[in-house]
Amino acid sequence: MAEAAVAAPDWRVSRWFNADAGLSLRELRGRVVFLHAFQMLCPACVQHAVPQSLKVAAAFASTDLAVVGLHTVFEHHHAMGPDALEVYLHENRIGYPVGVDAHRDDDPARHPLPLTMQAYAMQGTPTLLLVDRTGRLRRHTFGLVDDLRLGAEIATLLAEPRPEPDPR
Amino acid sequence: MAEAAVAAPDWRVSRWFNADAGLSLRELRGRVVFLHAFQMLCPACVQHAVPQSLKVAAAFASTDLAVVGLHTVFEHHHAMGPDALEVYLHENRIGYPVGVDAHRDDDPARHPLPLTMQAYAMQGTPTLLLVDRTGRLRRHTFGLVDDLRLGAEIATLLAEPRPEPDPR
Amino acid sequence: MAEAAVAAPDWRVSRWFNADAGLSLRELRGRVVFLHAFQMLCPACVQHAVPQSLKVAAAFASTDLAVVGLHTVFEHHHAMGPDALEVYLHENRIGYPVGVDAHRDDDPARHPLPLTMQAYAMQGTPTLLLVDRTGRLRRHTFGLVDDLRLGAEIATLLAEPRPEPDPR
Amino acid sequence: MAEAAVAAPDWRVSRWFNADAGLSLRELRGRVVFLHAFQMLCPACVQHAVPQSLKVAAAFASTDLAVVGLHTVFEHHHAMGPDALEVYLHENRIGYPVGVDAHRDDDPARHPLPLTMQAYAMQGTPTLLLVDRTGRLRRHTFGLVDDLRLGAEIATLLAEPRPEPDPR
Numbered sequence: 158m159a160e161a162a163v164a165a166p167d168w169r170v171s172r173w174f175n176a177d178a179g180l181s182l183r184e185l186r187g188r189v190v191f192l193h194a195f196q197m198l199c200p201a202c203v204q205h206a207v208p209q210s211l212k213v214a215a216a217f218a219s220t221d222l223a224v225v226g227l228h229t230v231f232e233h234h235h236a237m238g239p240d241a242l243e244v245y246l247h248e249n250r251i252g253y254p255v256g257v258d259a260h261r262d263d264d265p266a267r268h269p270l271p272l273t274m275q276a277y278a279m280q281g282t283p284t285l286l287l288v289d290r291t292g293r294l295r296r297h298t299f300g301l302v303d304d305l306r307l308g309a310e311i312a313t314l315l316a317e318p319r320p321e322p323d324p325r
Numbered sequence: 326m327a328e329a330a331v332a333a334p335d336w337r338v339s340r341w342f343n344a345d346a347g348l349s350l351r352e353l354r355g356r357v358v359f360l361h362a363f364q365m366l367c368p369a370c371v372q373h374a375v376p377q378s379l380k381v382a383a384a385f386a387s388t389d390l391a392v393v394g395l396h397t398v399f400e401h402h403h404a405m406g407p408d409a410l411e412v413y414l415h416e417n418r419i420g421y422p423v424g425v426d427a428h429r430d431d432d433p434a435r436h437p438l439p440l441t442m443q444a445y446a447m448q449g450t451p452t453l454l455l456v457d458r459t460g461r462l463r464r465h466t467f468g469l470v471d472d473l474r475l476g477a478e479i480a481t482l483l484a485e486p487r488p489e490p491d492p493r
Numbered sequence: 494m495a496e497a498a499v500a501a502p503d504w505r506v507s508r509w510f511n512a513d514a515g516l517s518l519r520e521l522r523g524r525v526v527f528l529h530a531f532q533m534l535c536p537a538c539v540q541h542a543v544p545q546s547l548k549v550a551a552a553f554a555s556t557d558l559a560v561v562g563l564h565t566v567f568e569h570h571h572a573m574g575p576d577a578l579e580v581y582l583h584e585n586r587i588g589y590p591v592g593v594d595a596h597r598d599d600d601p602a603r604h605p606l607p608l609t610m611q612a613y614a615m616q617g618t619p620t621l622l623l624v625d626r627t628g629r630l631r632r633h634t635f636g637l638v639d640d641l642r643l644g645a646e647i648a649t650l651l652a653e654p655r656p657e658p659d660p661r
Numbered sequence: 662m663a664e665a666a667v668a669a670p671d672w673r674v675s676r677w678f679n680a681d682a683g684l685s686l687r688e689l690r691g692r693v694v695f696l697h698a699f700q701m702l703c704p705a706c707v708q709h710a711v712p713q714s715l716k717v718a719a720a721f722a723s724t725d726l727a728v729v730g731l732h733t734v735f736e737h738h739h740a741m742g743p744d745a746l747e748v749y750l751h752e753n754r755i756g757y758p759v760g761v762d763a764h765r766d767d768d769p770a771r772h773p774l775p776l777t778m779q780a781y782a783m784q785g786t787p788t789l790l791l792v793d794r795t796g797r798l799r800r801h802t803f804g805l806v807d808d809l810r811l812g813a814e815i816a817t818l819l820a821e822p823r824p825e826p827d828p829r
Binding site for chain 2: 197198199200203204208233235236237240241243244245248249
Binding site: 209212213216217303304305306307308309310311312313315316317 | 545548549552553639640641642643644645646647648649651652653
């Protein structure tokens with residue numbers, strides 16, 4: 158994990174599943190956030206990253222870890238719309254919040270790369286992000302991460318002190 | 326594999342990918358057919374059965390085994406239409422013929438169970454069918470099959486004699 | 494992990510590999526100890542627990558985790574003596590300390606259960622023990638543990654504060 | 662599998678487990694022989710090749726496939742003697758015949774490479790050999806073989822015709 162971590166930019170989501178519309182990274186400040194960006198028709202996502210995310214959600218269910226999925230569709234938009242995603246989430250029994258990464262002007266034909274994907278400069282899917290209790294980005298990985306190391310990193314972040322409440 | 330095998334009914338396909346429109350089981354008579362029925366949003370299919378089918382296609386590429394996929398959509402039809410399937414096949418680099426199991430009157434809303442699925446009395450997806458050189462159904466399994474046994478069964482069928490040419 | 498953890502009894506070792514003769518749990522006080530008890534001819538040990546222990550040693554190499562193996566032979570003593578163990582450690586490239594669990598009077602024929610195994614009331618092999626920085630036993634599991642949860646538990650213990658130095 | 666296969670040389674065994682002393686390849690003529698050469702302290706053997714051999718024995722139990730293990734010890738002889746091997750076979754529930762590859766003059770100290778290993782010019786362990794019904798060597802592989810292809814190869818050999826009885 159990087160020493161000098163930057164503040165994680167908030168996501169831009171056009172629609173949420175399993176969450177209220179306003180869910181934001183700012184709102185989760187104080188908690189560790191496990192954010193996995195995926196596409197429902199990306200083979201490495203469906204074969205490895207999504208099953209691992211479900212395992213993470215189960216293994217850390219008794220902690221205050223926030224598991225969040227982000228559907229970052231940057232190709233084949235017609236086949237991976239929100240209706241199809243809803244079926245995917247149902248079939249895979251995904252109960253944690255999943256947001257649809259928004260496209261500029263809601264127009265993926267003209268702006269195929271979604272906004273959160275751009276804000277994080279993601280290289281593709283699956284991408285794994287870990288945000289610490291203070292809102293800093295501590296891991297950003299394109300591809301797969303080993304279970305043993307992933308479990309250790311999440312627990313390390315969970316053990317860090319909660320920040321002082323925001324003076325706002 | 327059953328001793329007294331029945332003739333495998335031909336499939337009913339509304340659209341083919343990676344094949345000409347007329348591909349039929351009758352036309353493949355004389356070859357062994359590995360037929361795997363799947364849905365592109367069924368977790369056990371995409372995590373296990375489809376990767377195994379791709380391995381089968383590669384392992385038996387030098388034989389006359391016919392590998393055929395059948396997209397037997399019996400639920401969530403709106404999310405698994407032919408356009409979405411085309412993306413799925415592209416993303417998973419599936420190069421063998423895949424047919425879309427047809428619905429009566431092309432109307433899945435009124436007739437959700439597709440016709441080939443009904444003809445074979447499939448219980449769900451994934452389903453694996455093996456048809457021998459004479460057109461008889463020799464395996465019909467709902468769920469997953471072990472690689473070692475599957476390789477052995479296919480090779481056993483491949484080693485059986487080709488039938489005499491049809492007099493028609 | 495148990496809330497009310499007991500002090501971990503020290504081991505009784507008749508011979509060390511990859512360590513000086515005097516290595517003790519007391520000496521490791523202040524560090525987290527990952528202790529895996531195994532037998533070199535136990536199938537679940539060699540197929541799962543030992544490979545996992547090697548992964549733990551690699552994943553936590555930059556931390557102060559102490560990885561220690563304990564050869565707790567309670568059957569077939571003639572086939573798993575120290576000379577055979579030395580070959581096993583060499584072939585599996587195990588570089589962390591491994592102790593041979595001692596038998597009363599150095600006489601496994603009369604006293605087949607080794608002393609550390611008895612002190613911990615182990616049910617068999619593989620057994621996994623986690624000892625925290627203060628010397629308390631925090632996990633004691635007979636059988637296999639999932640990588641994700643294991644990584645998390647070790648990291649959680651590593652994040653706990655070091656105890657005050659012993660006044661002795 | 663090679664087109665022009667040579668006759669498989671018979672093994673040289675100093676001791677059998679799970680078989681009578683005289684078991685020979687000649688005696689198995691007419692059957693397909695799956696012969697796996699291993700060492701009980703070789704990591705790739707115990708983690709992969711031996712478990713696969715047990716799966717082969719189970720999957721082909723209803724056929725006339727002969728599964729045979731060969732303990733080809735070429736190093737660390739003191740740690741892998743017949744007494745230790747007996748424990749290994751017991752612990753791993755290996756019920757098929759396993760022979761100890763013989764050393765010249767029964768003197769592994771002077772002649773470390775065992776005789777069958779030399780006769781087959783094996784490169785190491787694990788090594789997999791497949792002998793067809795006529796006694797010809799059809800596969801010789803150092804390392805691991807995929808389950809799907811292995812199942813297919815065994816079944817292909819099983820489907821070949823039995824040779825005419827030897828006139829001798």
